[in-house]
Amino acid sequence: MQHHITFGIPMRKRPVAICFLLSASALLCRCTEPVSPPYEVPDIAGQYAYFPLQIGKYVDYSTDSVVYDFGPGGGMLRDSSRTLVREVVTDTFRDHTGQLLYRIERFERAADDLPWQVRQVVSASRSATQAIRTENNLRFLKLVFPLGFRSQWNGNQWIDQYQEIEIAGERIRPFIYWHYEVDSLDIPATIGAFQLDSVLVVTEVDETNAIERRLSRAKYAKHIGLVWREQWILDSQYCNQVPTPADCLSKPWEEKAQTGYMVRQTITGYN
Numbered sequence: 001m002q003h004h005i006t007f008g009i010p011m012r013k014r015p016v017a018i019c020f021l022l023s024a025s026a027l028l029c030r031c032t033e034p035v036s037p038p039y040e041v042p043d044i045a046g047q048y049a050y051f052p053l054q055i056g057k058y059v060d061y062s063t064d065s066v067v068y069d070f071g072p073g074g075g076m077l078r079d080s081s082r083t084l085v086r087e088v089v090t091d092t093f094r095d096h097t098g099q100l101l102y103r104i105e106r107f108e109r110a111a112d113d114l115p116w117q118v119r120q121v122v123s124a125s126r127s128a129t130q131a132i133r134t135e136n137n138l139r140f141l142k143l144v145f146p147l148g149f150r151s152q153w154n155g156n157q158w159i160d161q162y163q164e165i166e167i168a169g170e171r172i173r174p175f176i177y178w179h180y181e182v183d184s185l186d187i188p189a190t191i192g193a194f195q196l197d198s199v200l201v202v203t204e205v206d207e208t209n210a211i212e213r214r215l216s217r218a219k220y221a222k223h224i225g226l227v228w229r230e231q232w233i234l235d236s237q238y239c240n241q242v243p244t245p246a247d248c249l250s251k252p253w254e255e256k257a258q259t260g261y262m263v264r265q266t267i268t269g270y271n
Helices: 013-029 044-050
Strands: 059-070 076-094 102-110 117-126 130-135 138-142 165-167 171-173 182-191 195-210 213-222 224-237 261-271
Touching: 059 165, 117 261, 130 213, 138 195, 165 261, 182 213, 195 224
Parallel strands: none
Antiparallel strands: 059 076, 059 261, 076 102, 102 117, 117 130, 130 138, 165 171, 182 195, 195 213, 213 224, 224 261
């Protein structure tokens, strides 16, 4: 769906003072050796728990979305909806390279009292160094191992950043500017109704300019997987008016967006 300090030493006494300072520094250097903090080897096996893959495992979500579109008479339409989602790991298979993949079926319904309907089938895999998810024929490198604070990687390396998708009849390029980075690792957090001990936060893109807003952020919990995500994939020509509006840059994107979508997905249950 986004840059000459003069210390308080009198002039005539400065050489003596400087010599004294240098001598003291040299003495300090001889007596005190720098100590490096101990290197902590990442618990890679423990990090795999952020992307668990096991047949029979499911996670439920509540998904709120807003789709923007042009309305009649030059106005804007905002279509808001809430969808209940369940993702279930149902099977395994191997691709042409022999890589083990997990089949994940995505069910949806509009309310708790309605039956689940299969809407999409995706796949996921995890190796010693990568966690990959493929959906809508798009392959995303969701995580890399080992993970560290501020780890960075190209999560969309198999996707053309200029690829267009259609949202409410309008063409938009959602994948420009993406660059994945770990914001937080192994932190406690409350997500929805759940208090979680170990949460990983990944920002996939956070870029904005006068006509585009790209935001995608995900949170993972150990032994559950994805527990929250938010995306803003928005375009606007509001700032291209003549004359340029005074609030061009300050106007919230929720108000000036003309095409695209916003979506927030929050965990509501799991097994």
